[in-house]
Amino acid sequence: MSSNLSPIDTAKFVAAKKAVDFVEDKMRVGLGTGSTAAWMVRALGERVREEGLSIVGVPTSTRTAELAAQVGIKVVSLDEARWLDLTIDGADEFDDDLNLIKGGGGALLQEKIVATASDTMVVITDPSKHVEHLGAFPLPVEVVPFGWQTTKALIEESLDSMDVLGRSGTLRMNGEAPFVTDEGNHIVDLHLQRIEDARKLSLVLNQIPGVVENGLFIDICDRVVIGHQDGRVEVIDINEGTHQESLIEFADDDNIFKDL
Ligand SMILES: O=C(CO)[C@H](O)[C@H](O)COP(=O)(O)O
Numbered sequence: 617m618s619s620n621l622s623p624i625d626t627a628k629f630v631a632a633k634k635a636v637d638f639v640e641d642k643m644r645v646g647l648g649t650g651s652t653a654a655w656m657v658r659a660l661g662e663r664v665r666e667e668g669l670s671i672v673g674v675p676t677s678t679r680t681a682e683l684a685a686q687v688g689i690k691v692v693s694l695d696e697a698r699w700l701d702l703t704i705d706g707a708d709e710f711d712d713d714l715n716l717i718k719g720g721g722g723a724l725l726q727e728k729i730v731a732t733a734s735d736t737m738v739v740i741t742d743p744s745k746h747v748e749h750l751g752a753f754p755l756p757v758e759v760v761p762f763g764w765q766t767t768k769a770l771i772e773e774s775l776d777s778m779d780v781l782g783r784s785g786t787l788r789m790n791g792e793a794p795f796v797t798d799e800g801n802h803i804v805d806l807h808l809q810r811i812e813d814a815r816k817l818s819l820v821l822n823q824i825p826g827v828v829e830n831g832l833f834i835d836i837c838d839r840v841v842i843g844h845q846d847g848r849v850e851v852i853d854i855n856e857g858t859h860q861e862s863l864i865e866f867a868d869d870d871n872i873f874k875d876l
Pocket residue numbers: 648649650651652653705706707708717718719720721722723724727
């Protein structure tokens with residue numbers, strides 16, 4: 617293996633490259649959001665262009681939709697596709713049960729809808745995202761702009777009754793203004809440190825008026841592909857109970873780098 621990529625990008629790239637091997641002709645594929653998912657979209661575009669793979673992609677953000685179109689993937693809406701064979705996305709944290717925190721890039725709502733509407737969800741990641749307990753990464757909660765401060769206060773109040781360490785939320789900003797998601801909402805990031813009962817927390821959060829969705833993905837991810845900077849990839853499948861390792865070979869003149 618040889619490349620000018622940084623070690624972290626190499627890890628993300630090899631995870632992405634391995635994951636697109638799971639895509640078969642005629643599949644409807646959910647396309648995640650974030651820097652790791654962007655590598656996957658490029659690698660999938662390469663397969664479409666070079667192998668004539670005939671697929672449709674359902675992007676989880678406007679960013680991903682633009683990149684997918686650029687690299688030659690036919691983009692359709694979830695309403696057109698209705699149900700997907702496979703979704704490949706990144707994550708901010710994953711635990712041994714393959715439960716996730718997502719939404720660092722602000723696309724958690726579309727990501728959760730798309731992943732849930734898929735036969736299989738594959739997460740692509742580098743080893744740094746693996747945690748024993750979810751929660752060190754701030755948990756994103758998407759809230760409607762109307763009355764967001766009241767919603768945030770209600771969230772903090774409900775955290776008081778739960779077994780979590782941190783109880784404060786911060787409104788995500790984009791410079792001087794609140795961050796706005798593709799659905800026109802805001803995001804409150806919860807600084808919890810450690811989540812003991814992620815399933816319960818997810819249910820509690822989603823019952824609060826004004827909360828649209830939260831970044832906990834419980835029992836949604838089926839497989840995780842962990843890329844390493846030396847080109848190794850581990851594939852853990854929770855349903856099959858398997859853990860496999862292989863090596864991804866690529867070179868600097870890999871066509872994928874011509875898109876960069
Ligand atoms: O959930 C996400 C976006 O909403 C991303 O998948 C997550 O933030 C990981 O991003 P990256 O691959 O850039 O580390």
